Amino acid sequence: MESKNYSNQAQSNSSSLEFQHGLWGSIGVMTLLTNIFLFSMIVSCKRLRIISNYIIASMCFVGILIALLYLLPRWTIPIFYRDPFLCQILPALGQGLLLNLNFHVCLVSLERYIIILYPFWHRQYCCKKVLSWILLTVWFFTVSFPFIPLMTYQPIRQHGCNNYIVVDKAPNLIMYYIYFSVFFFFPVAILISTYTCIFSKIMSGESKVSKTNSPFVRKRKTLCHISIIVGLFIITWLPFVIAFFALQLREKTQAQLDVLTVTQYISFSYPAINPLLYTYYTNSIREEIIFNIKILLIKCGFDIRIDEPNGVPTRTVIYMHSRQLSAKKLFNNDNQSNKVATEISYMASSKSKSTLV
Structure with missing residues (x-):
């Protein structure tokens, strides 16, 4: 026992x-x-x-x-x-x-x-x-x-x-x-x-x-x-x-x-x-993580809008580049895709110039 x-x-x-x-x-x-x-x-x-x-x-x-x-x-x-x-x-x-x-x-x-x-x-x-x-x-x-x-x-x-x-x-x-x-x-x-x-x-x-x-x-x-x-x-x-x-x-x-x-x-x-x-x-860390998550989703084909809180040109360029990539996936028509990509490139350049000024 x-x-x-x-x-x-x-x-x-x-x-x-x-x-x-x-x-x-x-x-x-x-x-x-x-x-x-x-x-x-x-x-x-x-x-x-x-x-x-x-x-x-x-x-x-x-x-x-x-x-x-x-x-x-x-x-x-x-x-x-x-x-x-x-x-x-x-x-x-x-x-x-x-x-x-x-x-x-x-x-x-x-x-x-x-x-x-x-x-x-x-x-x-x-x-x-x-x-x-x-x-x-x-x-x-x-x-x-x-x-x-x-x-x-x-x-x-x-x-x-x-x-x-x-x-x-x-x-x-x-x-x-x-x-x-x-x-x-x-x-x-x-x-x-x-x-x-x-x-x-x-x-x-x-x-x-x-x-x-x-x-x-x-x-x-x-x-x-x-x-x-x-x-x-x-x-x-x-x-x-x-x-x-x-x-x-x-x-x-x-x-x-x-x-x-x-x-x-x-x-x-x-x-x-x-x-x-x-x-x-911490705002800067939180915004960076959210931004990277949205960029990843955009590259996967999701149509997500990203707001630039500080107007940083590099972020805008990355975002617009991701939009160009997603535009080719979202539209089957090559002409429409090229048109969207052209508009996005113009927006990116305008945004960069306005931010630098």
Whole structure:
């Protein structure tokens, strides 16, 4: 009877472990795919290579490293998290990369704050050189900070490790208080303050210009945009922060460990959701993706109209060229096809001239 119960318990633990590995693997793969998609979009498209998007590209690169160096090896591959050396290195590396990600979120909000409130200062001082130094500083500080305990008072041990339990309570708790202050509370303060100022500026600026419905709609969209960005950050990270400190300050139970595991699933999904969020709420990236999708549909033979929001000549030429290709597919009559192609070429040249003037 005892051996049967032990066998059932072992099977239950094995299935639970497989489920956890599968869930962590799904989170890691999703994080990898979403960040690679947005990173490749910004790097490959010249129109997206601006200061704002460079920060987002760096943030996506952090997300790629989180998936490759932390989520997948730390939680899904046993050879990594069972090794006494790696099971102490990987958590510190993961803490550094997650801190780096949250600092990038702060940089995006600060850059948008400067654009809205100090546009002339932004044009004069926010250049690639300045941004490069800022990003290098952020990368160095955030990635190296969690390794301080391993280099000072808590060297790497040769036996196994339990990353849920803090070993030396006094110094480690102080370290974790500092870490979570800069990891969670500092970014929340930056996000709330910057986006509140942005929203106040938009409200005060547009209220003086017009009383129509258009400014009201823009304000509502801006408020929704801000609420989702700030709200998602708080909702995903706050439960994990609370559960982690509750585990350190009270007697450890299996129920607390289970709660912490659930909050980890929610929190560590943030690097996967984050690129989708900035893809949708960054106008230049969203318009570029929509434009490319429409171009692809046009080349497949669909008759779709494309509006040029900024009047960029290259986009117009690409669009008109795609219309020429689709015109030959849509019309069987060669004369009619040539007529449409001629009209489209004339429209393209006129559009380019008017834009250049």
